[in-house]
Amino acid sequence: MRKVLPTTMLLILALLSVGAAVMLFVDGSLARLTGWYHFRPGMSLFPPENVDRLGDVSWMRISDLHDTIECEREADGTWWIVAPFRDRMAPEAVEAILSFTMQARLVDTLPLNRTTRASMREFGVETSPHTITLKKNVGSEDRTTLARYTLGSASPWLADAGDGEHLLPTTYLRTDFYGRDKRIHVVSGNILSIFKNGLQGVRDAHPLHIDPDSVLGIEIVRHDEPEREAETLKMTRASAQSRWAIISPTLTEADDEKPEILLAALSRMRAMRIENTGNVQLPAQPMLTLTLTLESGEKRDLQVYKPFTSSSDGQLLCYATTADRPVVFTLPVEPRMRRRGGYSRLVNEILSLPVLPGNVQAQIQNSINWVYWADLPFSLNELRSKHFSHLGLKDIDKVLVRSAFSPYPLILRLIPGDTEGQVKDVWMFSTEGRPFEEADEEVVTSFLNGLSSIPVVGFLRDLKPGENSLKVERQFGLIQPDYLMLIQPRECAVRAVLFGEDLPLVRDRAPRVFRMKRQREGEKVFWAGMEQNTHSVCRLSPKLMKLFSLAPESWRKRNLTQFPISALRTLTLHYMKCPLVLHYDYIGEEWTGTLGDEDVTPRINPHRTNYYVHHLQQIRVKQWLPKDDEDALAALEHAVFSVKLDLELTDYSDLESIVMDASQQDNVTDRTTPPSLDEVRNMLTEKTETDEQFRKIATGERRVERRSITIEIAPLDPTDDKSFFYGRIREDGRIFILSFEDAQGLDGQLLD
Numbered sequence: 001m002r003k004v005l006p007t008t009m010l011l012i013l014a015l016l017s018v019g020a021a022v023m024l025f026v027d028g029s030l031a032r033l034t035g036w037y038h039f040r041p042g043m044s045l046f047p048p049e050n051v052d053r054l055g056d057v058s059w060m061r062i063s064d065l066h067d068t069i070e071c072e073r074e075a076d077g078t079w080w081i082v083a084p085f086r087d088r089m090a091p092e093a094v095e096a097i098l099s100f101t102m103q104a105r106l107v108d109t110l111p112l113n114r115t116t117r118a119s120m121r122e123f124g125v126e127t128s129p130h131t132i133t134l135k136k137n138v139g140s141e142d143r144t145t146l147a148r149y150t151l152g153s154a155s156p157w158l159a160d161a162g163d164g165e166h167l168l169p170t171t172y173l174r175t176d177f178y179g180r181d182k183r184i185h186v187v188s189g190n191i192l193s194i195f196k197n198g199l200q201g202v203r204d205a206h207p208l209h210i211d212p213d214s215v216l217g218i219e220i221v222r223h224d225e226p227e228r229e230a231e232t233l234k235m236t237r238a239s240a241q242s243r244w245a246i247i248s249p250t251l252t253e254a255d256d257e258k259p260e261i262l263l264a265a266l267s268r269m270r271a272m273r274i275e276n277t278g279n280v281q282l283p284a285q286p287m288l289t290l291t292l293t294l295e296s297g298e299k300r301d302l303q304v305y306k307p308f309t310s311s312s313d314g315q316l317l318c319y320a321t322t323a324d325r326p327v328v329f330t331l332p333v334e335p336r337m338r339r340r341g342g343y344s345r346l347v348n349e350i351l352s353l354p355v356l357p358g359n360v361q362a363q364i365q366n367s368i369n370w371v372y373w374a375d376l377p378f379s380l381n382e383l384r385s386k387h388f389s390h391l392g393l394k395d396i397d398k399v400l401v402r403s404a405f406s407p408y409p410l411i412l413r414l415i416p417g418d419t420e421g422q423v424k425d426v427w428m429f430s431t432e433g434r435p436f437e438e439a440d441e442e443v444v445t446s447f448l449n450g451l452s453s454i455p456v457v458g459f460l461r462d463l464k465p466g467e468n469s470l471k472v473e474r475q476f477g478l479i480q481p482d483y484l485m486l487i488q489p490r491e492c493a494v495r496a497v498l499f500g501e502d503l504p505l506v507r508d509r510a511p512r513v514f515r516m517k518r519q520r521e522g523e524k525v526f527w528a529g530m531e532q533n534t535h536s537v538c539r540l541s542p543k544l545m546k547l548f549s550l551a552p553e554s555w556r557k558r559n560l561t562q563f564p565i566s567a568l569r570t571l572t573l574h575y576m577k578c579p580l581v582l583h584y585d586y587i588g589e590e591w592t593g594t595l596g597d598e599d600v601t602p603r604i605n606p607h608r609t610n611y612y613v614h615h616l617q618q619i620r621v622k623q624w625l626p627k628d629d630e631d632a633l634a635a636l637e638h639a640v641f642s643v644k645l646d647l648e649l650t651d652y653s654d655l656e657s658i659v660m661d662a663s664q665q666d667n668v669t670d671r672t673t674p675p676s677l678d679e680v681r682n683m684l685t686e687k688t689e690t691d692e693q694f695r696k697i698a699t700g701e702r703r704v705e706r707r708s709i710t711i712e713i714a715p716l717d718p719t720d721d722k723s724f725f726y727g728r729i730r731e732d733g734r735i736f737i738l739s740f741e742d743a744q745g746l747d748g749q750l751l752d
Helices: 004-027 048-052 091-103 117-122 258-268 344-352 358-366 441-453 470-475 606-618 630-636 653-657 677-684 688-699 740-746
Strands: 059-063 068-073 079-083 106-109 130-137 143-160 167-174 185-188 196-199 215-222 231-236 245-248 273-276 288-294 299-304 316-322 325-332 396-403 410-415 426-430 458-462 483-489 495-498 501-504 512-521 524-531 536-540 568-574 580-585 590-595 623-625 641-650 704-715 725-729 734-738
Touching: 091 130, 106 143, 143 185, 215 258, 258 288, 426 441, 568 606, 590 606, 606 740, 630 704, 630 725, 630 734, 704 740, 725 740
Parallel strands: none
Antiparallel strands: 059 068, 059 130, 068 079, 106 185, 130 143, 143 167, 167 185, 215 231, 215 288, 231 245, 273 325, 288 299, 299 316, 316 325, 396 410, 396 483, 410 426, 458 536, 483 512, 495 501, 512 524, 524 536, 568 580, 568 641, 580 590, 623 734, 641 704, 704 725, 725 734
C-alpha cells in the first residue's frame, strides 16, 4: 500500500507534465493551465518567440457572430480561403492582420472586477466580435497556435507610436491564448475597417490582378445580342513603351490614352459582393469576354453577364466570373445617382463633358473607390485613335499639298538651324508658283499640330485585314482627290560612310500620302479622307480642312517688318505738315534729325525713339490680304500717315531662283493609281543643287544691299476711333490689316 501511493503520485505528475508539454506545443503557452498572465503596458500581446515566427503563419481562422472562414497559404505565398468555399484571400487583409498581430502593444488593461457582461457588450468583444487565430504548420498534418484574440470596438484613446511625434488608434481586445483570462485590454492599432462589411472584406474583391504595364495583348469578345454574331476586337503592343495597335476587326492605331485608362481601371476594379458559384443562377452566355495576355505569356480572363437592377436599391449591377476563382462577382454598372433622383440628368451631363484631358480623367478615376462597368471603353470607336494622322512636329522635313482647284502646289520645307550656334529652324513656303519666302512659324506650327491633334468626326468605312483598298477609294472618290498631301519625314541624323556611300544607321522613314475628297450627303457637304496604306476612310472635321489654304497670304510671316536695329539708317514719319526725318548712328547710338528745314536734333527723345523702333520690329499684322482687295485699296487712297525705313540689309535675292516648277510634274490628282514612293520622293525633293543653295543661304557669306520699306496706314472708318486699320507696303504692294492698338503706336511723338 505504501508503494502504491508514490507510484500513483508519480503517474499523476507524469500525466500533468505530458499535458503541459502538449499544451505548450499546441498553444505555445502554459497560461491556459493557470488561467492568468501578467500583462504590462508596452509589452507585446504574445511571447517574443511567437511574434518572431508570425512570418511563417500558414493557416488562419477568422470568425464573427454569423460566419467563420478558414484560410491557408499555398507554396507560392498566395493565401486562399478554403472554407466555407474556396476563394482568394485579399492580400491587403492578410498584410493588415499579420502586421497588427506583430506590432500591437498593450496600452492598458481593465481591472478584472470591471469585466462584466455589460462591459463586454459595451466594448464590443461580445456584441460585434471578430476572433482571429493564427497557426503555423509543424508537420504534414499538425499545427501550433502562434496567436489568438478577439477584437472588440475601437477605443477612444490614442497611443504613442514610440517616436514622440505620431499617435496610433487603439482597439479593445480580449485574448484566451493564455487561458481563461476574461480581462479586456486596450492595444495599439486598428484593423476593424477590414470587417466593415462582415467577412466579405477578407475575400479579394479584385477580379483581376494585373500590372497594366505587363499587359501586351487585349481581346474583347462582345455578345450584345444573342441572334447576332459575336464581335471580336484585338489589340497588341510590342512592349510597355510601345503604342497600342488594333489588329481586329480592322488594322488601325489605338487611342493614346484609352487602352491605358482601361487597364488601370481593370486593375482597380472591385466587386460589391462575392458569392459561391452554386448560389447564383448565371445566364447561359456572357455579354462580354475579356482576355488579357501578359509579358510572360500567361492569360487572364473575365466573363461579364447582362446587367440587372438590384431589388433593394435599384442600382444597376452585373455578374462576372474568372477561370481561376470558383466564385461569382457582383460589379456595379453605374452609380445609383445616374438612374435615380432629380439631379440624375445634370450629373450625367457633367460626367459626359470632355473638360479634362484623358490622362487627368484617369488620375481622378484612380482616386475613386468604385470602377463602374458602363464607364469603361470596350468598343472599337472608343479604343481607336480619333486622329487623321500621328505626326511629330519635330520629325517633319517637307510638306507638299496639291489641290484640284489650283495648278500650283503649296510647299513647306524646313531649313534646319544649329543648336550649338543658337540658330533657330526656319520654315520656308512656296505657293502659286512664287519664290520661296519665310513662313510664319506660328501658322506652320498650327497647321502641323492640327494635322495630328484635330480629331476626325467619324469613320465612314473600315477595311478588313487583307481587303483591297482600291474599290473603297473609288467609292469615296479618293482616286482623284480634291487635296493630296505628301509629307516627307526628316532623314536619319545618325549616318555612316560605307564603301564611299552615305548610309543611315537607322532606316529612313517612307513618305506619307494623304487624300481628301469633298462629299455630298443630301444637302450637306462633308470631307472624306484616307492615308495611303491604311485601312480606314475618315469623316474629317471642318476645323481640319480650314487648315488647307494655298493662298500665300495665309502662310506669310506675320511680322510687319523684319530688320535688326543695326541695319537702320533713316526713319521718316509723314504725319505732320512736314516730314520728320531721323538718322541713326548704330555705333554711337545717336539720333539726329530734321523737321522740314529745321534741325530738331536737340528735341529728339532717344528713349521714345528707341521704343518706337522696337515697336516697329514687334508689330504683327492680324491678316495679310490679296493685293487686289478693293476695300483696302479704296481706304489706302486716303492714307492718314506713313512710315519709311531706309535699311542696309543682307542680300537674299538669289533665293528667288529656287522655285519649284510645278508645271513640269505629273498632275497626280488626275491619276487612277496612287503614286509610288519613288514618285513621292521626287515630288518632295528638288534638284540636288537646291539643297546646297538652301545651305548657302543659311550659312554662307552675303553681300549688303540698301532697301527702303514704306508703310502706309488708313483707317477702315475715319469716323470710328476704334476701328481696325488697313495697311500697305508701298514697295511690293502687300496689303494687311492692323489692329487699332498697333496702328495707334505708329503715330508716335518722338520730339520733346
